[in-house]
Amino acid sequence: MAKADKDEGGWGKLIRDVVVIVLLVLGIHSCVAKPFYIPSDSMMPGLRNGDRLVVSKYPYGWSYASVSFHLAPKMAGRLFGKLPARGDIVVLEHPVTRVDYIKRVIGLPGDTIELKGGALFINGKPVKREVQPMLSIPVDANLPGPDSSLGRFIVKDAAGKEVLELPIVRETLPGGATFDTIDMGPGYQTDDYGPIKIPADHLFLMGDNRDGSADSRVSVQQKGLGGPVPFDAIAGRAEIISFSTDGTAIWYNPVSWFEALRPGRAGTNLRPEHDKGAK
Template sequence: MTEKKKTDWVGELKQLALLGLIVFGIHSFIAKPFFIPSESMLPGLVTGDRLIVSKYPYGYSTMSPSWISLPTVPGRLFGRLPERGDVVVIKSPIDHVDYIKRLIGLPGDTVEMRDGQLWLNGVAVPKTPLPPVDLVVSPNTDCLDPAVVQYRIVRPDGVTVCRYPRYRETLPSGVSYDVLDLFPTPQDNTPPMIVPEGHIFLMGDNRDNSEDSRFPAEMGGLAMLPIENLVGRAEFTTFSLDGSTTLNPLSWWGALRGDRAFMSLRPQVSAPPAKN
């Protein structure tokens, strides 16, 4: 009778540890998934979007590793500054939670808001009106907040949507992206702010609903963010859920937003505006 082979538990644990190290390495230094939890990046990113963030484009800092907390050390290994207009994931200076915003200002830049228009280094960034954007109402996007309920409408086809005014901003490099500007807010006007060396200036595309570098950290904002807090660059969406999922797996398919899969998150580039 053949003797039953004993399980090599030590070997199994070594294999699991190796697998864990591989996952840790990929997640920390190559790419990681990210989930959009809020409306601060409307209209380009909606609540429920899942996306991939690459970790290597800007180098690494002590905040790069996933699932562990290291003492903050100034500087980055293989560091490279982002480009204006990049959508980036960063760690909050207060609680080190991941946030996603758009890179607006680099070290030495002067950033200012005047009546809702962005000014960069003393020059107004062109802000062109576009046709409104329709976001289909769902549990993740309901337009029921008193500040935005006026934009909730029923289209002739019977679909209820949030119809938001939309604008196209074009940076001096020719990079362009869409933003929302729904109503006057205090953050529509800021004094000129010079980005210090080793820091970056970030803003959400939903200019009325984003706690970003326009706000000091003690008010829940990002302020001028140290470059060490930069995590990576948003590359593309993988899939999106509208918030209607339940424990029943049959509900998962109906919650998928098929038109939001594999959307590039790299900003569009056109010819830079002509100089006067």
């Protein structure tokens, strides 16, 4: 009898330990930080398909979207809520499908957003745009990503290797946040939009790959966000790239895990730079 009691105690302790560990992981994921995988090219050039990020959960307070694995029922309200800044990269739950998206905050509550021929206007004023030199990025198994619109920019470099030669435009938002975008030229559906005034407690989100992003400019039927997004849908802020892989890793070959790492990506800070002279 004593042995049976001991065995039951052992199993009971194991179950309790497993439950505690699961709750601890869920708590950290939901309240502090969680990993995030970039599955597309919508945030190119800064974020690439295959990047792994650390997303902090506390900068904007907590809502139903903060709870990992979409376990919480949707409800209004945010604990210790603080609006993002223009230029922040945020992870959110799609307001309808509850699928995770990652986009950049472009407009805040009360802002009027408009695009004309691909040029962004905020509150009637054009956002500063500066054309940059073409950006060359090596093509690999993860890049371009699935369903990407960037395939037409693949060329061969002097060594005969395939690279993406991307047209880059640097934007500077009101407040000074500055970052690079891809502008593939005229003729895209998302080049002209609005004007639209952002309602209270909503945000206007866009991808940096401006002509290849299903964001606030795109209808839900086309897998977009269908307009400004409720602040409560924001789950956290993208902080840093932890590591990035080129898509060649084989799960049963640990050596390939290291060979697939992209050099120079780990440790990249995802907070936007700021132009101190901008207003």
